[in-house]
Amino acid sequence: NAGVTQTPKFQVLKTGQSMTLQCAQDMNHNSMYWYRQDPGMGLRLIYYSASEGTTDKGEVPNGYNVSRLNKREFSLRLESAAPSQTSVYFCASSPVRASTDTQYFGPGTRLTVL
Amino acid sequence: GQQLNQSPQSMFIQEGEDVSMNCTSSSIFNTWLWYKQDPGEGPVLLIALYKAGELTSNGRLTAQFGITRKDSFLNISASIPSDVGIYFCAGPLSGGGADGLTFGKGTHLIIQP
Numbered sequence: 001n002a003g004v005t006q007t008p009k010f011q012v013l014k015t016g017q018s019m020t021l022q023c024a025q026d027m028n029h030n031s032m033y034w035y036r037q038d039p040g041m042g043l044r045l046i047y048y049s050a051s052e053g054t055t056d057k058g059e060v061p062n063g064y065n066v067s068r069l070n071k072r073e074f075s076l077r078l079e080s081a082a083p084s085q086t087s088v089y090f091c092a093s094s095p096v097r098a099s100t101d102t103q104y105f106g107p108g109t110r111l112t113v114l
Numbered sequence: 115g116q117q118l119n120q121s122p123q124s125m126f127i128q129e130g131e132d133v134s135m136n137c138t139s140s141s142i143f144n145t146w147l148w149y150k151q152d153p154g155e156g157p158v159l160l161i162a163l164y165k166a167g168e169l170t171s172n173g174r175l176t177a178q179f180g181i182t183r184k185d186s187f188l189n190i191s192a193s194i195p196s197d198v199g200i201y202f203c204a205g206p207l208s209g210g211g212a213d214g215l216t217f218g219k220g221t222h223l224i225i226q227p
Contacts, residue, residue, distance in 0.1 A: 041219055043202070045215065050213055056213070058207070059214075059216070098206070098215045099144075099215065100164075102159050103215065107156055108155070
């Protein structure tokens, strides 16, 4: 049982480049989330998806787009990367809602934007 | 927006000691969650609290949902080396119907040999 998987584990981009972070879960969960974690900070929600075909903004959505490709997969896209987007990105999933169900996190993608 | 303030920011303790940390909020929460993050990993849920005054244990960990609903506490008894990590409190993001969590900045637990 893999749980939540993320690719890639590490990535270095130049300012202005684009990339997509991939996330997949095999627990048949309805809800999926993208968070970022900066040094000395807690996690901040970027976007979430309550079900296939729906997405909603979180606390810090600017500069990002997401796609809920199917029930298993939720991708995060940076169209034009900026140094301020250097961070560790975590994908998570919950059976229904993060506040009432256990939220399971992936291992993270460490992104550096030069 | 909501703010969760965790204290202390870091703790240096010796193996076998008890640990206490807390989290306060600028607004009322209906759910309090405690997560632990090991180096290079994603957070893992330790304890979930759903009712004011609730006291819940998970092995050597005990957490309480404050009566005011604006605070929560986590205690670890008889610490062991594998307790090292960052402990986060979290609660639901506000905004009718919105999902996802808001996190504190974490308490970094370091155990000295």
